[in-house]
Amino acid sequence: xxxxxxxxxxxxxxxxxxxxxxxxxxxxxxxxxxxxxxxxxxxxxxxxxxxxxxxxxxxxxxxxxxxxxxxxxxxxxxxxxxxxxxxxxxxxxxxxxxxxxxxxxxxxxxxxxxxxxxxxxxxxxxxxxxxxxxxxxxxxxxxxxxxxxxxxxxxxxxxxxxxxxxxxxxxxxxxxxxxxxxxxxxxxxxxxxxxxxxxxxxxxxxxxxxxxxxxxxxxxxxxxxxxxxxxxxxxxxxxxxxxxxxxxxxxxxxxxxxxxxxxxxxxxxxxxxxxxxxxxxxxxxxxxxxxxxxxxxxxxxxxxxxxxxx
Amino acid sequence: xxxxxxxxxxxxxxxxxxxxxxxxxxxxxxxxxxxxxxxxxxxxxxxxxxxxxxxxxxxxxxxxxxxxxxxxxxxxxxxxxxxxxxxxxxxxxxxxxxxxxxxxxxxxxxxxxxxxxxxxxxxxxxxxxxxxxxxxxxxxxxxxxxxxxxxxxxxxxxxxxxxxxxxxxxxxxxxxxxxxxxxxxxxxxxxxxxxxxxxxxxxxxxxxxxxxxxxxxxxxxxxxxxxxxxxxxxxx
Numbered sequence: 001x002x003x004x005x006x007x008x009x010x011x012x013x014x015x016x017x018x019x020x021x022x023x024x025x026x027x028x029x030x031x032x033x034x035x036x037x038x039x040x041x042x043x044x045x046x047x048x049x050x051x052x053x054x055x056x057x058x059x060x061x062x063x064x065x066x067x068x069x070x071x072x073x074x075x076x077x078x079x080x081x082x083x084x085x086x087x088x089x090x091x092x093x094x095x096x097x098x099x100x101x102x103x104x105x106x107x108x109x110x111x112x113x114x115x116x117x118x119x120x121x122x123x124x125x126x127x128x129x130x131x132x133x134x135x136x137x138x139x140x141x142x143x144x145x146x147x148x149x150x151x152x153x154x155x156x157x158x159x160x161x162x163x164x165x166x167x168x169x170x171x172x173x174x175x176x177x178x179x180x181x182x183x184x185x186x187x188x189x190x191x192x193x194x195x196x197x198x199x200x201x202x203x204x205x206x207x208x209x210x211x212x213x214x215x216x217x218x219x220x221x222x223x224x225x226x227x228x229x230x231x232x233x234x235x236x237x238x239x240x241x242x243x244x245x246x247x248x249x250x251x252x253x254x255x256x257x258x259x260x261x262x263x264x265x266x267x268x269x270x271x272x273x274x275x276x277x278x279x280x281x282x283x284x285x286x287x288x289x290x291x292x293x294x295x296x297x298x299x300x301x302x303x304x305x306x307x308x309x310x
Numbered sequence: 311x312x313x314x315x316x317x318x319x320x321x322x323x324x325x326x327x328x329x330x331x332x333x334x335x336x337x338x339x340x341x342x343x344x345x346x347x348x349x350x351x352x353x354x355x356x357x358x359x360x361x362x363x364x365x366x367x368x369x370x371x372x373x374x375x376x377x378x379x380x381x382x383x384x385x386x387x388x389x390x391x392x393x394x395x396x397x398x399x400x401x402x403x404x405x406x407x408x409x410x411x412x413x414x415x416x417x418x419x420x421x422x423x424x425x426x427x428x429x430x431x432x433x434x435x436x437x438x439x440x441x442x443x444x445x446x447x448x449x450x451x452x453x454x455x456x457x458x459x460x461x462x463x464x465x466x467x468x469x470x471x472x473x474x475x476x477x478x479x480x481x482x483x484x485x486x487x488x489x490x491x492x493x494x495x496x497x498x499x500x501x502x503x504x505x506x507x508x509x510x511x512x513x514x515x516x517x518x519x520x521x522x523x524x525x526x527x528x529x530x531x532x533x534x535x536x537x538x539x540x541x542x543x544x545x546x
Binding site for chain 1: 422424427436437439442443444448449451452455456457458460505506507508511512538540541542543544545546
C-alpha cells in the first residue's frame with residue numbers, strides 16, 4: 001500500500017514535470033532535424049508516385065480524401081479560424097502536396113510519429129500539421145481531433161498509399177542546395193528578386209490577390225509566414241526556391257541565386273515568432289533560432305534588428 | 311437648364327475618354343491604324359469565330375505592352391503589327407486606357423470543381439506537373455479571371471484565340487516528307503513576349519490535343535450577368 005502510494009506520487013511528479021517542461025519550452029513543432037536526411041535520388045530512380053485522382057474511392061473514405069484536398073488548396077477560405085495570414089498549404093507544397101522536393105506529403109506522412117529532441121517527445125503527424133498552422137499559417141493549431149486535421153490526415157495518408165513506413169524517401173522536404181562558397185549575399189539576392197520574382201510576388205513581397213483570394217502568396221510582411229516557420233530559414237527557402245521557382249521553371253536558378261534570393265526574402269520583417277520568450281528577441285534567438293539552420297532572426301541588417309514582428 | 315448642367319458635368323469625362331474611344335470607333339490619325347471595333351467588336355468582346363480577342367476590361371498596362379510588342383516584333387501577327395506600328399505612343403496609351411475601362415469578364419465563383427484527368431479542365435485547374443506545367447489558374451487566377459497586369463484573363467476569350475496564342479508560343483515542328491506527302495517546314499514561334507519566359511515552355515510541352523481542350527475549357531466558362539461579390543473567396 002505504502003509502496004503503491006509512493007509510485008503514484010512518483011508518477012504524478014514525473015507527469016507534472018514533463019508537462020511543465022513542455023509548456024515552458026513551447027514545443028518546437030517545425031523542427032525536422034530529428035528526421036533522418038532524405039537520401040539523394042539516383043539518376044535511374046523514379047520518385048515515389050502517389051496514386052492518381054481516379055483512384056480515390058467513391059465512399060466515405062474517398063469523401064474525406066477530397067475534403068482534405070479541398071482544405072489543402074483553399075486553407076484560408078475553408079479553415080479561416082486557424083489561418084492568421086493569407087497562406088494556403090498548397091503554396092509551399094506544390095501540386096497539391098504531390099511534387100517531389102516541394103515537401104510532398106507522401107514522403108512526410110510515413111515518417112511520423114517521430115521523436116524530436118527539441119520538445120523531448122514523440123510528435124504525431126497531427127502535431128506536425130499543427131505546427132504548420134501555428135507558424136507557416138501564422139494562425140492557431142486546429143484541435144487534434146478536429147474535422148480539419150482529420151480530413152488533412154486522410155488526404156496525406158491516401159497520397160502515401162504504397163509508400164514504405166518509416167523509410168526516408170528521396171524528394172522529401174526541399175532537398176536544400178549547399179551554401180554558396182563565400183556565403184550568401186542579400187544585395188545580389190535583391191537583383192535576382194527584382195528580375196525573377198517581382199512579377200508575381202510584388203515589389204514589397206506582398207503577393208497578389210483577386211478580390212480576397214490570394215493567387216501569389218506574400219513572401220514577407222503581415223500576410224506571410226511568421227518568424228517561427230521553417231521557411232524563415234534561408235537554407236530551407238533556398239531549397240524550395242531552387243526546385244520550384246519561378247513557378248513551372250524550377251531548377252533554372254543556380255544554387256547561389258537560390259540562396260541569395262532566399263536571404264533577401266528572409267531579411268524582411270514578418271509576423272513575430274509565437275514562441276517569443278519574455279518579449280525578448282535576443283532570448284528567443286538564443287533558445288529557438290541560434291542553432292536552427294541559417295536564419296536572420298535577431299540579426300541586425302541595415303542597422304535594424306530583425307525579429308520585431310509586424 | 312438642367313440639361314446644360316448635366317452636360318457641363320459630363321464634359322470633363324467625355325474629354326477624358328474621347329481620344330481612346332475615337333480610336334476604337336474610327337481608328338488613329340494614321341489611316342493604317344484601322345478602327346479597333348472592326349475586329350474587336352463594338353462592345354470590345356472580340357469575335358470568337360475569327361479568333362479576334364476580347365479587349366474589354368483587359369489591364370491597361372497589358373494592352374500597352376502588347377501594342378509595343380507587336381510594334382517591336384516580339385509578338386508577330388500580320389493583322390496587328392501594321393496597326394500597332396501606325397499608332398503613336400499617345401494613341402496606344404489612350405486606346406489601352408479606354409479598353410481597360412470597359413467591363414471586365416464576369417465569372418461566378420462556382421463550388422470546388424473536380425476536373426477529370428485528361429480533360430481541358432484538368433490542365434486549367436491541375437496542370438501537368440510531371441512536365442512542370444502549372445495549372446493555368448495558378449497564375450491567371452481562379453476561373454482564369456486574370457491577375458495584375460502581367461497575367462491576362464483567359465476567361466472571356468474564345469477557344470480559337472487561346473489556341474492560336476499557345477501555338478504562337480510553341481511554333482510547330484517540321485514534318486518530314488512521306489512517301490506521298492511533301493515535307494512541311496517547321497513554323498517558328500511567333501510570340502516571344504512572355505515575361506520571364508513563363509509561357510513558352512508550357513506551350514511547347516502541351517500536346518496539340520491538350521491545347522485545344524484547355525482553350526475550349528476557358529471559352530466554355532462564358533460570362534455571368536450576375537455581379538461577383540469580391541469579398542467572397544473563389545475556391546480552387
